[in-house]
Amino acid sequence: MFDHLSTHVLLTLFGIVVALVTSNAILWIATRKNPTRDLTEVSLRLKTWWMIVGLFSLVLLISQTASIVFMAFVSFLALKEFLSLIPTRRADHRVLFWAYLAIPIQYYWIYSHWFGLFIIFIPVYMFMWLPTRMVSIGETDGFLRAVGTLHWGLMTTVFSLSHAAYLLVLTPGETSLVKPQWSSEAAAACSGVSLLLLLVLLTQFNDIAQFCWGKMLGSRKVAPKVSPGKTWGGLLGGVASTVALASVLGPWLTCMDLTRSAIAGLIIGISGFFADLSISALKRDLGVKDSGFSLPGHGGILDRVDSLTFTAPLFFHFVYYCYGEVVAR
């Protein structure tokens, strides 16, 4: 059973479960010590974490195809949330339908390992097809806003997030710039899953670490107008923690050596922070606190995958640069 996953991947998933159990224990102790403090929000948040970790682990355990379908579904939920949040024009009904149709197509390129189309389909073809469809309907009032917001949504929720899924089918080339190193042969056999797991784990860990460091130290705010909760202490502490975790986990779990793992941690730490901020700016602009209600304690799907919209493509291209086939580039 689960032959397609290495012991390293399974142990990492097990480690995440242990972290959740520990959090539950801490929460339990905190409620016993101080029963008057209201921790329902934290408890809800943790419950939702269990659900997310459970689902994500399950699809990884089932198969690669199941994982790609699951990631496509996450893109669908995120795009739906984005489109429900922003103002849309009545005339663009069918244009929006095309935007949704881009999801199965984009994820099909991943399923069929078609890198060339995967990388240009949305930035080139959808970028032109959506305005083409709009002008054929003929509504010019608010055209720029409509086409601009729609494309931004498609880029963040579908194009960016799909990079996480492409990691699954990415196999280090023989002629890559950096020689891939695995801690064992079993780890080499599922390099894609381990890269995806590392990306998602580091991104979510970075979110939590930034939040915790921000609570503990720091009064100087990074972007007080966008998100008053974000401090320099939180940013630096979070990035340092993420680099540390990446340096420990990366060389053991994936094909990356210590240096590349640390750089990956740095990329994820910094870009995750700014992705979080840019979704915060979007919500502030629209006058909402949460992007939705799908994840109790967290808000919406976009509130949870916000950091991934930057970390996934940046991490992907870093890995692809170092370990991709030179011929393919």
Next chain:
Amino acid sequence: MINNALRYLYFLLIVRPFVLVVIGLNARDLDRLPKHGPAIVVANHNSHLDTMVLMALFGMNRLHCVRPVAAADHFLRNKWMAWFSTKIIGIIPLKRDMKGVRTDPLAALSEAIQDNQILLLFPEGSRGQPEVREKFKTGVAHIAKRHPEVPITPVFLHGLGKALPKGEGVLVPFFCDVFVGEPLAWKGDRANFMAEMEQSIDNLASQVHQPEF
């Protein structure tokens, strides 16, 4: 018997997954919905999806007693539609054009209330312009007057008019906001009753986030 089984399966395997996954609900105060019949639920009407979402909100346990009231001229227009509408969806057909007809148009509704059913009513009478509330028709007041003991729960739905507006054949997924209000009761005056109900729906509507540039 077979129709009932089909109705159950249709809602379990098609309507519920569709409403919860493809559409997606942000529902608030669902516990204000009637737990059992007899009861009346009134909602604003923008899309054919309204009925599906309202029925999904009641869950499988209450499905057997939930009956949407719908226009006979539209939903009984041919034999197949009539079977599907009355047996599978479970609508109570209502004749909209009653000029010169002597029979009681609301008899079937009264009967259903006496039979402890939960009626779903759209007092706007038609889907109309997407996301715009039309003036409520007074038929619901006649029913309330006849059955003053039955609670009338207002529900506001937002988003479905964007997902599948009138005259559009292609569905585009949007999250649907659902707001359930406090039940209203008949107090003996039609004009006041209608005003109170419209006010209640408008109050619920004011809670929704309406994005604008």
